[in-house]
Amino acid sequence: MGFFNDVTSGAAGLRLALPGRFQIQGQDETSAQLVDLDRQAALFLFRFNLQLDLSPENEGLLARDVERHARELFERHFHIQQQQRPAGKGGAEVVPRTSDPTWSPVVSIERTRPGPHEALSVVHRMAYEPGLEIVMGHLLIPLSSGLFEFRIIAANRGPTGVRETVLLGEAAAKADIKTDEALTQLMAGSKPDDPRHDSRFPDHPLSVVRSMLRMLAEPGSIEVTQPALQHPASEVLLPDMGCAMTPPPRYLRTPDSDGTFLRFSRVAFAGGAAGSDGVQMLTLSCFKEDGAAEGPERLKLLTAEGEFLIQGRLRGATSSQLETWSAPGQDGGVHLFFHTVFQPETFGDPQQRTILRLFTQAQGMVNVVMLDAAACLSKEEMLADLEAVIQSWRPLGTTAALPSVSPPPAEKKQKSWWRWWA
Structure with a gap:
């Protein structure tokens, strides 16, 4: 027995049915790692003692949280990659793609429903540079016992940018682009990540991740056995x-x-x-x-x-x-x-x-x-x-809240832990 058996039986808060192409790579009490043998993509299953807020009134805060932390993860992974490169092997890229504030690693944030239950699907890039593109997909399902996450990781370590180049070339030919300025405008408006292009590039990491998320959303794939309780925003x-x-x-x-x-x-x-x-x-x-x-x-x-x-x-x-x-x-x-x-x-x-x-x-x-x-x-x-x-x-038993205590000014000097009195 193990965590994957709990997931397939429904004891983990949901019941999962996967196609036969998935192979278990490892598991412990609260997680399992599988690989899609056809697509060579990783599927991780996790159960956490956490809860996820999906209330409509906090939609903007959710989007901000996803953007901020996806950007932080992208930049952290970039710097780790830079540190691990042999001396003298660095490429032309010296800053992460996120140094452009108009570019975001987040591809999509969507509400979805496994049956009648609400869930969150997020797709974002963890790496996007010459020779390496990594796309992650998450399906988060709140349960009464915690939070269940399906995490998908697909990577391309060969030539990158093929999808973008092909689609841009076709658009440029169709628009009869003659000047660099017109090409720049076309590039700014291009949408190579649009899902309608996935069928043309089925092995692209983004296509693979979205395909696996669609598989999980198919009827009969996931049945929630411990639905989340309602959490009203109140005292x-x-x-x-x-x-x-x-x-x-x-x-x-x-x-x-x-x-x-x-x-x-x-x-x-x-x-x-x-x-x-x-x-x-x-x-x-x-x-x-x-x-x-x-x-x-x-x-x-x-x-x-x-x-x-x-x-x-x-x-x-x-x-x-x-x-x-x-x-x-x-x-x-x-x-x-x-x-x-x-x-x-x-x-x-x-x-x-x-x-x-x-x-x-x-x-x-x-x-x-x-x-x-x-x-x-x-x-x-x-x-x-x-x-x-x-x-x-x-x-309890009173209606009075505590009085406000002003925090210190932002420039307050840092102190070593033993100098509490300074």
């Missing part, structure tokens, strides 16, 4: 923490949340660990404060708690920066902030950013609000999300 009651709060847009509570440890995920085009593959994670928890400490000693103890939590994020990091600051809270309370940017030890992972906020309330409880994301999100944007959480925070 969330957290009885074990004695409070209520409203998550920022697109953050949904994950299935593994429990008691006084809760997580809310914001997913772009793929599942994965917090801070990678476009996954942003909001974590809430609390602990009992040492009631004997007061004044500077209290601040020192709370700072040590925050440092301990942050150091857990930095374990194994190859480089990191950390700054901390504090602000007075209501009725003698304390707000502590910790901000770190670090490079995980896993090769190929993006640089990540974590902001942790501790604040005290009545009954000697210390609340922890932490946000993890890729470092392509700005510190200011993440602080704004955290502030939105705090502004919505209220103890």
Whole structure:
């Protein structure tokens, strides 16, 4: 038995039926890798403890998340490729295609429905340069038990740009192009990625990915056995923490949340660990404060708690920066902030950013609000999300939210972790 058997039986939250041309390459408890022997494309199956927001009112935010993280992945892959090239073997390309702000690695973002259930399909390029084109396709299906992802990867390591060149040449001949200016205008309006051209270029990575996505969308291919629950955008009651709060847009509570440890995920085009593959994670928890400490000693103890939590994020990091600051809270309370940017030890992972906020309330409880994301999100944007959480925070039995605490200026000097008092 294994994960693939769970998928084909329906025990994984959906039931999958694939043609016989797929061969299993490997699997573990929550993922499986297959290969399409006819197309030599990879198909990955994943189940994550995440949730995906597909509410219509957040359509614009979803598109922005997909664009930002697909661009970050494209640029990261480009620089890895550059580093691995032998000295003296570099080609004419010295900057990624995304250096042109008018070009996007995202090919399509579409809503789809396996049966009556809503899902998200995203196609984007991970590499696009002479001699290498990699296209990725994702089908994300929210389930009551989490998020299921079908991830397709197709690559062309031979001559690239054939599809674009052929189609542009045909269009130029038809339009009787005579000048460079007219050719430039024609190129700007050309659409070589249009699906209507796929049948002419069936082995092109983009054609292969879209063909496999269409296969998954065929009736009988996928049957959802654990449909996702509805997640209205409203206040969330957290009885074990004695409070209520409203998550920022697109953050949904994950299935593994429990008691006084809760997580809310914001997913772009793929599942994965917090801070990678476009996954942003909001974590809430609390602990009992040492009631004997007061004044500077209290601040020192709370700072040590925050440092301990942050150091857990930095374990194994190859480089990191950390700054901390504090602000007075209501009725003698304390707000502590910790901000770190670090490079995980896993090769190929993006640089990540974590902001942790501790604040005290009545009954000697210390609340922890932490946000993890890729470092392509700005510190200011993440602080704004955290502030939105705090502004919505209220103890159960009351209607009063916490007062606003101003974040530090953007140019605040970074401090080493041991200099919390500076």
